[in-house]
Amino acid sequence: MHAGKRKVHASVKDEQLIEKRRSEMIKGAVHLFKQKGFHRTTTREIAKAAGFSIGTLYEYIRTKEDVLYLVCDSIYDQVKDRLQRIDLEAGTLESLKLGIGYYFKVVDDMQDEVLVMYQEAKSLSKDALPYVLKKEMDMVGMFERLIRRCVENGELEMEERKIHMLAQDIFVQGQMWGFRRWALQKEFSIDDYIDLQTDLLFSGINGYKAKQ
Amino acid sequence: MHAGKRKVHASVKDEQLIEKRRSEMIKGAVHLFKQKGFHRTTTREIAKAAGFSIGTLYEYIRTKEDVLYLVCDSIYDQVKDRLQRIDLEAGTLESLKLGIGYYFKVVDDMQDEVLVMYQEAKSLSKDALPYVLKKEMDMVGMFERLIRRCVENGELEMEERKIHMLAQDIFVQGQMWGFRRWALQKEFSIDDYIDLQTDLLFSGINGYKAKQ
Amino acid sequence: MHAGKRKVHASVKDEQLIEKRRSEMIKGAVHLFKQKGFHRTTTREIAKAAGFSIGTLYEYIRTKEDVLYLVCDSIYDQVKDRLQRIDLEAGTLESLKLGIGYYFKVVDDMQDEVLVMYQEAKSLSKDALPYVLKKEMDMVGMFERLIRRCVENGELEMEERKIHMLAQDIFVQGQMWGFRRWALQKEFSIDDYIDLQTDLLFSGINGYKAKQ
Amino acid sequence: MHAGKRKVHASVKDEQLIEKRRSEMIKGAVHLFKQKGFHRTTTREIAKAAGFSIGTLYEYIRTKEDVLYLVCDSIYDQVKDRLQRIDLEAGTLESLKLGIGYYFKVVDDMQDEVLVMYQEAKSLSKDALPYVLKKEMDMVGMFERLIRRCVENGELEMEERKIHMLAQDIFVQGQMWGFRRWALQKEFSIDDYIDLQTDLLFSGINGYKAKQ
DNA sequence: TATGAATGAGTGTTCATTCAT
DNA sequence: GATGAATGAACACTCATTCAT
Numbered sequence: 001m002h003a004g005k006r007k008v009h010a011s012v013k014d015e016q017l018i019e020k021r022r023s024e025m026i027k028g029a030v031h032l033f034k035q036k037g038f039h040r041t042t043t044r045e046i047a048k049a050a051g052f053s054i055g056t057l058y059e060y061i062r063t064k065e066d067v068l069y070l071v072c073d074s075i076y077d078q079v080k081d082r083l084q085r086i087d088l089e090a091g092t093l094e095s096l097k098l099g100i101g102y103y104f105k106v107v108d109d110m111q112d113e114v115l116v117m118y119q120e121a122k123s124l125s126k127d128a129l130p131y132v133l134k135k136e137m138d139m140v141g142m143f144e145r146l147i148r149r150c151v152e153n154g155e156l157e158m159e160e161r162k163i164h165m166l167a168q169d170i171f172v173q174g175q176m177w178g179f180r181r182w183a184l185q186k187e188f189s190i191d192d193y194i195d196l197q198t199d200l201l202f203s204g205i206n207g208y209k210a211k212q
Numbered sequence: 213m214h215a216g217k218r219k220v221h222a223s224v225k226d227e228q229l230i231e232k233r234r235s236e237m238i239k240g241a242v243h244l245f246k247q248k249g250f251h252r253t254t255t256r257e258i259a260k261a262a263g264f265s266i267g268t269l270y271e272y273i274r275t276k277e278d279v280l281y282l283v284c285d286s287i288y289d290q291v292k293d294r295l296q297r298i299d300l301e302a303g304t305l306e307s308l309k310l311g312i313g314y315y316f317k318v319v320d321d322m323q324d325e326v327l328v329m330y331q332e333a334k335s336l337s338k339d340a341l342p343y344v345l346k347k348e349m350d351m352v353g354m355f356e357r358l359i360r361r362c363v364e365n366g367e368l369e370m371e372e373r374k375i376h377m378l379a380q381d382i383f384v385q386g387q388m389w390g391f392r393r394w395a396l397q398k399e400f401s402i403d404d405y406i407d408l409q410t411d412l413l414f415s416g417i418n419g420y421k422a423k424q
Numbered sequence: 425m426h427a428g429k430r431k432v433h434a435s436v437k438d439e440q441l442i443e444k445r446r447s448e449m450i451k452g453a454v455h456l457f458k459q460k461g462f463h464r465t466t467t468r469e470i471a472k473a474a475g476f477s478i479g480t481l482y483e484y485i486r487t488k489e490d491v492l493y494l495v496c497d498s499i500y501d502q503v504k505d506r507l508q509r510i511d512l513e514a515g516t517l518e519s520l521k522l523g524i525g526y527y528f529k530v531v532d533d534m535q536d537e538v539l540v541m542y543q544e545a546k547s548l549s550k551d552a553l554p555y556v557l558k559k560e561m562d563m564v565g566m567f568e569r570l571i572r573r574c575v576e577n578g579e580l581e582m583e584e585r586k587i588h589m590l591a592q593d594i595f596v597q598g599q600m601w602g603f604r605r606w607a608l609q610k611e612f613s614i615d616d617y618i619d620l621q622t623d624l625l626f627s628g629i630n631g632y633k634a635k636q
Numbered sequence: 637m638h639a640g641k642r643k644v645h646a647s648v649k650d651e652q653l654i655e656k657r658r659s660e661m662i663k664g665a666v667h668l669f670k671q672k673g674f675h676r677t678t679t680r681e682i683a684k685a686a687g688f689s690i691g692t693l694y695e696y697i698r699t700k701e702d703v704l705y706l707v708c709d710s711i712y713d714q715v716k717d718r719l720q721r722i723d724l725e726a727g728t729l730e731s732l733k734l735g736i737g738y739y740f741k742v743v744d745d746m747q748d749e750v751l752v753m754y755q756e757a758k759s760l761s762k763d764a765l766p767y768v769l770k771k772e773m774d775m776v777g778m779f780e781r782l783i784r785r786c787v788e789n790g791e792l793e794m795e796e797r798k799i800h801m802l803a804q805d806i807f808v809q810g811q812m813w814g815f816r817r818w819a820l821q822k823e824f825s826i827d828d829y830i831d832l833q834t835d836l837l838f839s840g841i842n843g844y845k846a847k848q
Numbered sequence: 849t850a851t852g853a854a855t856g857a858g859t860g861t862t863c864a865t866t867c868a869t
Numbered sequence: 870g871a872t873g874a875a876t877g878a879a880c881a882c883t884c885a886t887t888c889a890t
């Protein structure tokens with residue numbers, strides 16, 4: 001279940017310090033990447049935002065792309081971390097609904113981060129991308145399990161392929177709240193969004209069929 | 213309804229020539245952007261792919277970003293063009309379903325283009341972005357009308373806000389076929405995708421509730 | 425006899441212009457390399473010394489090392505060019521002596537160039553070095569032929585291995601006039617040098633044996 | 637006769653420790669300089685090769701160039717040390733020949749060191765260079781004395797200038813075994829080299845004149 | 849209208865050196 | 870005395886853009 005992390009080389013030896021500096025770095029970088037994107041952000045800006053010199057930045061990474069990887073990796077970890085709290089075992093439709101709502105809340109809380117990861121992950125090299133994709137699949141996998149538990153519980157009848165698709169839809173709908181904020185957040189609050197989307201997700205269009 | 217196009221300056225006067233050169237340019241650029249992304253593609257590469265010199269390229273645009281705008285604009289036009297053929301007037305659930313399937317097919321046909329537009333549009337300047345976003349809203353608007361016709365027709369009972377949300381979901385699910393190809397296209401054919409998604413879209417989770 | 429030249433990439437197409445710019449570049453670079461060595465010379469300095477911008481410099485080369493290769497290559501060509509004029513066919517000891525003297529004169533004329541090539545060639549990459557070494561062997565080969573002609577002519581009896589060694593000695597003694605200038609040129613003029621060295625070369629220590 | 641050594645500043649007081657650390661440093665540095673040259677070797681690499689930290693390195697030197705000076709200085713000392721064993725007093729041609737052969741053997745033993753010193757000494761600053769050059773002159777001086785003793789002994793008739801030139805030739809021929817190893821060591825063993833060179837040195841070209 | 853040589857600001861990265869612990 | 874984290878000047882190289890021909 002735990003993906004092996006891609007090692008990012010640091011010249012500095014003190015592991016705690018590495019942890020600390022990198023988290024400063026990530027915090028600054030997320031902000032910059034959100035504003036200007038990865039490519040328009042310079043390493044000097046990242047260093048400055050992190051509060052240290054360019055030389056120091058490079059004591060903790062090897063290339064600019066390492067920063068992007070670290071950012072993506074860290075965001076996934078945070079999101080996943082928060083999602084772990086969802087009770088996967090209940091196996092009721094109600095708990096599924098709550099889980100989705102909770103996920104949307106998390107995405108709302110971490111909008112900047114999710115947006116960055118979403119838009120910039122594609123700039124990762126062929127080397128680093130799989131690690132990030134793996135984490136994404138893990139998250140989709142969490143929704144699959146949530147749904148599958150309902151099936152096992154007899155709350156739902158759904159074939160595997162459809163479970164798989166539904167999980168991806170849920171996952172994308174979460175991200176969508178971030179990457180389509182310009183269209184959605186003018187009109188809907190996060191609570192509106194949760195209500196409307198879970199409603200559509202559960203009832204489908206047919207659920208709105210006019211009574212005949 | 214028709215957004216005024218953002219004028220991209222050309223030094224050359226002959227409008228037909230401009231049209232021709234730009235379409236060569238766009239064709240080459242889409243291919244390059246797909247491979248390497250906008251930022252990693254150089255203007256020289258674009259010129260070369262288009263079949264003329266760097267000097268000539270700049271006779272038809274003012275900045276590199278103009279190319280991106282032209283590309284995005286053109287892709288939207290093409291997609292929109294093909295979507296126009298959907299019969300908006302029928303107002304039956306069946307025609308809605310067909311419309312969605314047709315849209316997904318279009319997206320499948322134009323995967324590269326959609327992916328590029330999807331991933332690179334964010335690199336547009338504050339100046340050009342609104343024009344592209346407007347086009348996107350127009351497309352979402354088409355789905356809204358499709359749905360609204362069903363409501364007007366008495367086939368559906370759905371409030372405006374939900375229509376709006378549903379239209380966006382459909383739109384995003386189309387794009388998703390392109391931008392999550394790495395996860396989806398290993399498992400599903402485009403026809404699978406259409407079947408599963410429209411099924412989920414129409415029936416919702418509740419439609420799969422275990423018979424009691 | 426002609427070593428294939430290692431191609432150095434240029435973005436510019438006009439071959440004549442390439443020739444011209446590169447010769448400007450080489451001229452400036454030799455001067456700088458002599459003063460500060462290859463490593464301490466910056467590409468900007470090279471560009472400036474050549475009379476164009478850093479951007480232009482890189483239109484004619486790909487890497488800094490290309491400049492060094494071009495410099496070394498050009499120097500060898502010049503030296504070789506001048507050495508071609510030696511009459512290889514005479515096959516007399518006198519002509520051998522004249523040839524050596526002529527070579528020393530050439531080295532004296534091109535002191536800076538020879539010094540640079542001598543000291544910096546080792547900084548060439550594994551890729552470029554063989555091309556330069558080949559040229560050096562060609563030059564040594566010229567002296568071998570000069571000597572061998574004397575043998576064929578019956579002026580000299582010398583085995584091949586000794587010919588080979590002698591040719592290298594002559595070659596190195598030429599370079600030595602450049603790279604040990606600090607020690608030699610305080611005491612000797614180039615004519616002194618030629619006289620003394622040819623004398624030693626021809627008579628050897630035994631030639632100075634005390635008459636008994 | 638003994639050149640005062642150039643003082644290299646150390647922060648550490650304990651002279652024995654300085655001696656010890658510096659010899660570790662030199663040993664590591666020679667190896668690195670041989671592989672990559674002085675400029676391509678970093679101070680960190682030197683420290684690591686020496687077995688201590690970068691901070692400690694700088695307790696025993698002030699600048700990177702100090703390392704180069706220390707290396708060159710030490711190599712000269714070693715070579716000189718071994719050359720001292722030559723019997724300068726004999727004053728026979730035979731002892732001269734033996735001396736030359738012995739010197740060539742030393743150079744062969746210390747090839748790496750000699751090569752490094754030979755190629756990198758030029759990177760020494762104007763400040764340090766004279767000290768190294770002085771040592772080189774001392775070594776040339778040893779050969780001069782060796783020759784001069786033969787003259788004094790009546791074994792040889794040679795003017796001062798020629799002695800001077802001959803000494804330099806011998807000196808350079810020793811170095812040549814190192815710096816032209818790529819050309820020489822494919823064909824000759826060190827014993828071949830000694831035989832051929834002393835033969836040429838003693839007999840000269842004329843010694844090979846065809847009997848008439 | 850087409851070309852492509854010229855430009856130089858800007859970028860990622862390195863590395864000698866310092867200094868607080 | 871020893872350490873190694875921090876620094877920032879310096880460097881090789883890129884590339885969007887211009888403009889003379």
